[in-house]
Amino acid sequence: MARLLGRLGGWCARHGRVVLAAWIILAAALTAGTLVFGRPVSNNVSIPGSDAQRAHDLMRDGFGPGYDTGGTFQVVLYAANGTLVSDERERAVDTAMTRIREVPHVVQVDTPYRMGGMSPSLAIGVLTVRLSGQEEGTLAETSRRISAAVQPVRATGVEAVVADNGTPADKEITTGSSEIIGLACALLVLLLAFGTLVAAMVPIFTAIVSLGVGLGVIGLLGHLVDVPKQASVMASMIGLGVGIDYALFLLSRHRKLLADGVPVHESVRRTTEGAGGAVFFAGGTVVIALSALLLAGFPLLRTLGWITGISVVCAVLTSLTLVPALLGLLGHRINALRLPFTGPRREGAHSGTTGWAALGTWVAGRPWRVLALAAAVLGALAAPALGLKLGPIDDGYADRGQDARRAYELMEAGFGPGSNGPLIVVGELDAKVAVSDPPAQIVTRIGDRLADVPGVAHVSPAKIDVSGRSVLFSVVTDYAPSDPRAFGVVGEVRGLDVPGVRLHVGGEVAGMTDASDRIAERTPTVIGVVVLLSALLLLLAFRAPIVAFKAALMNLVSLGAAFGALAIVFSYGLGSRLVGMDPPVSAGGSYLSTLFFTVPIDSYVPLMLFAVLFGLSMDYEVFLLTSVRQAFLRSGDNRRAVAEGLGATGRVITSAALIMVVVFVAFIAYPDPLVKVFGVGLAVAIAVDATIIRGLLVPATMVLLGRLNWWCPAWLDRILPDLSVAGHGEDDDPPSGQDQDRTLVTTSRS
Template sequence: MLSNALLRLGTGAARRPWRVIAAWLVAAVLAVLAAVAFGGRNADSMTAPGLDSQRAARLIERAGTGQEGMTAQVVVTPLDGAATFLGHDGARTALTRLQAEVGRLPHVLGTSDPAGALDAGGDTAVRGGLVSADGRIAVVRVQYPDQSRLSAEDLDALVGLGERLRAELPLRIEMGGSLFYAFSEPAGGASELIGLLAAATILFLAFGSLVAAALPIGMAVFGLTVGVATMTVLAGVTDVPTFAPVLGSMVGLGVGIDYALFVLTGHREYLARGLGPREAAGRAVATAGRPVVFAGGTVVVSILGLAVADVPFMTVGGLAVSIVVLTMVAASVTLLPAFLGAAGPRLARAGRIARALRRGRPGRPPRRRDRATGATGAAGWRRWIGHVGRHPVLYAVGAAGLLLTAALPVLGLRVGLPDDGSLPPSRTERRAYDLVAQGFGPGTNGPLVVAADPAGDPGVVERITVMLAADPGIASVAPAHIDRATGIATVVVFPTTGPQEKATADTVARLRTDVLPAAIGPGQARAHVGGAAASLSDVGERTSRRLPVVVIAVLAVSFLLLMPVFRSVLVPLKAVLLNLLSIGAAYGVMVAVFQWGWGGALIGLETTVPIVSFIPMFLFAILFGLSMDYEVFLLSRVREEYLRTGDNGTAIVEGVSRTARTITSAALIMVAVFLSFAVADDPSTKMFGLGLATAILIDATVVRMVLVPATMTLLGRANWWLPSWLDRILPRGPVGTDGTDGTDGTDGTDGTDGDDAADGADGESTVGAPRPRPADR
């Protein structure tokens, strides 16, 4: 039985705390050493099987033009406002030197030649897209090999050269390109620290003890170290996307501290009942640990459901994040009870400073405790839940209407990828982007690469070039490059619109469906549109098309997992529908902030951007799993009360009120952690942070404290309806569904509300209480 196994595991860890802590320390050291020895760098492979952009990439690779590798661009303009590269010898000489020194950097395969084009004539340089029409801006495009042969040292060398030449040449020098995207340090370090500090503050106020606040933080840091190091080892085997460590840190910190909070709450409640620290730790793991294991498993199942999308980098990213979540679950049931055993009885009471803060001022008499209910602060929650229960239709309709209204902006959802133009002006990539857009047009920042195999038709390449130049969405076409060995031609074209604009995606679609088929004709020749902008457009279309499949798969699996847990058909159905509402509202907020610009300045958003193509799918999988955490914790207690009393109304009031403070505290911690990432520079990190924080906030307040009690009141005894034939074949659920916890006959979650645990007082015990079997079961 799961509870007995967790009881033995938690009690053993609490009795031998230093051995367990030492084992985790060794595991962390070994994981870090393995990451250093065998780990790889994260790499973004934004493609998927069967996409046209992937076919183009394969042709480019066969041609050996080097265009399949990494790129960078160095954008320069004279510091003298009156000088131009067309007529100023000093500016041209400086450009020649810069171009030569960039070409000598390690691993550089070659550069464009604006200086040579200027020597051939200003018109040549302008027509080639190397110098702007006014002569003020020049671009040196730098070609590197593929990412597997490069490292952060190559980026450091380029940046270091720029810093040195800025001091020596009369030029303003800015840089950008895929080399920066691949090897810039990912956002997260400062955000993680801010999130930890915010979580520590909330934990201290909730538990009133520095020791109690420190233990979940310490456990989360251990778990995050092991999880992220393991993710790095995985990157040595396959391409782990660059967003995975940031997302893993975000989710890992959130769920790790949350899980620890629930176990710690149960531990303090058992201490208040008079149990010793070791026995209390074991029983806390046996009771709260079961929902932790189930909730963590639900998160992992939801995330791994991304495999249905058939987008490899998303599947690997989901696997990497799942590793962190599983590590946090393991730490919650082993490392945390070891910490609790080592801390001893000090966790049973709040410190003097915390007690003074909670009471308002030193010397104030303690709050009067209601012995009938065994709680103080929970009385407020009981009044609120009772009020909702007396007006269920009003609150159900009002809350559902509010969430549906918040979700309306989803109808205008536009996926894409924010480019360097969405970065803050303090970044050189943003300044380079602006200079290129100013001098050459916005489409120059997102060139397309058309790869064609003529298949023996000598006129194909010329027809393709002519028809590409005639398309209204194309600003200019570079001369075709034909590989002599394979005959494959590559043509770089520059759209009239920026890489994140919908018009660019429309241009890509038009080239594929109209322009290229007309140029190729009925022969055996073939042509495909590639490049970063086309690849991201393709991935966006694939994820949008597969999102409903992922949603249905995750909903179905979650429903099937929850049905045996709560011995009900309607409770899991209601759970998945309400989770959809909160996630839809979070999507709506994201659209309003990032696409419409509402409140974007509050999180440092410089300009409106499309929603990153893969984020809605990732957010759904993660948020659905996290929402189920609270669903399991809350409904386990409601189910326990229903089995104890046989009264649906009492079960709702008692179950929700007794878990309300713990759930809201846990949600507040998660929101604080996620919001700390919403202020990062990278727009993708902002989207993850804001989307996760918004959904968790809505879920823990509007859904759990309004919609859940209102809908359960309306459903009445039907909440627990389960056909007898289905009851016989379903396995028994692991989360307190039989009215016992497998240890002492108390509740199946944390045994009490958060106030009792924090105040160090007895909660209402259900030991030995009669547990009638309701008639409808």
């Protein structure tokens, strides 16, 4: 593997112009393709085999146009002065309804003057618009047309807010400003790390090309498969971070070899042969972790996982081809345009003792105390995770400037909190009962039983399908969609025993209930597969089973710190304001209630975060272990190898982690609460992983394990393919007097 990557890097360095042109043309072509053909997106929230999905299927098949996947809009009307019941305003509403019916795909418009369409104060009303055959990619245009159609109502002094029936997670997320901020901050870190503008621009340019290709592929895939709306922002976050990091590791190694007098093309070959192998395996762990989401049983999460992995694959490919091409083209000009006040920096492999090397020596001298200290700190960081509160996040937590937030607040004020997430109850009648018992009696019986369920505020009049086999109710609860008590009402309704009728519950709350149950059921399987496959990949990379499985398990530690941070910020509400969240109306009006308010976290977010974080954390593990392994092969002294490995990679890993952190923090500026949750979790986990875990915990455990770190049974060594990324000392000459030790170490693997 290493030799193959070395030959690939050498070829790219010699044919730099061809490789550079190929990547630019590919990125430009894919970007142009998305501009011409568009980027279709579709959040497939179906859960095959679930009760909510059965209710949706019955509603779609039995109740005609307007109940399929076309979508539903609500126009919430609010008369701040007076009521909606006046001749002028009623005429304006009729005119608006006529105009709305002319909008493409609209099949039904329900007047606010119907039963249940007007609040008791008569100041708030709901005009419901049902569509059929509407594609999700054109919902935004439909929303604009509906908003324009209700202009006559606004002319009478009535506020009219258009909102669809989705959640914040369903809203289209546009990217742009956060990527620019992230790139600017990353450039600053790279300038400080390298001291030259040319060197700093190489990772930035590579990441931009990689991101352009990845987003282009994802955008065009929308024409073939359902691409979640969150895919682009997740791909941007992960792709930008790993793209810069991988190029950073390669560039750092290349500059060291140049400083040691190695010719340019030979330096590029050695770089891709050594550090390139680490990039390959590090990217592989991220892809494996994301691919394991295929087992989650939740289509949205499954698709989001493998599509996000595309950005990682692009980052690996550009790092192994485009970076060597740029290094070959630039030659020694890689150190050009040095910043003022940054004198020449010695980049050689043996350039003296660094602060990280001193830390490595200090840790190696007292491993037990360092282990106890790191464990105590990590335990304290992870402890708040026990209070992590999961639940659906509704439009009450959306940005105050969005129509969805305003519509939510008006609906809550006029019809109660449950009106923002009604339960869709579909009764499937048994054929014999439908014949022997008049349908009207069955419908009345079901309606009475639903009204008696604790927590039910209102049951709408029933609708019977054309076959007479299904009956549809809209049930409004006393609780907001994000209130855990709403889940309890779903369970109570599903538990009703009505002879001859099978009740199925759908809608937003019921769907999230089923999603939570399905994810809870599959989570142990996903975690087990990710840990085992990642450990297997590390075993192939280092041929050391103890190190491989210890590294895989060690990554779980940083997850505890990430979930602890999420609990502090969102579940305890101690930082919800700091990340730009606005308190919901239910928070009250007191200073403390609006300063500290809790925000639920969607049930699928922890599993998605686990997959992403596990893969990203493994990146730094691979680079650290590669350096330690190479130092061990040179000297045969485990304690010294740990100190040297930490010293050689500490500054680079810290710079890479800092870039990741600033990129993820930049994405917290998005108004979407889901993106904020990912930004906080990813930033904290990477910061903890690159400092406490890689700087203290991992070196301490490696010192304590001694030569067991690199022990491999003879039978296992024989059957493992030769894919090691650290089978040699990066082509460095071993220190004087240690050739015999190195020979003993390398031959012990045979």
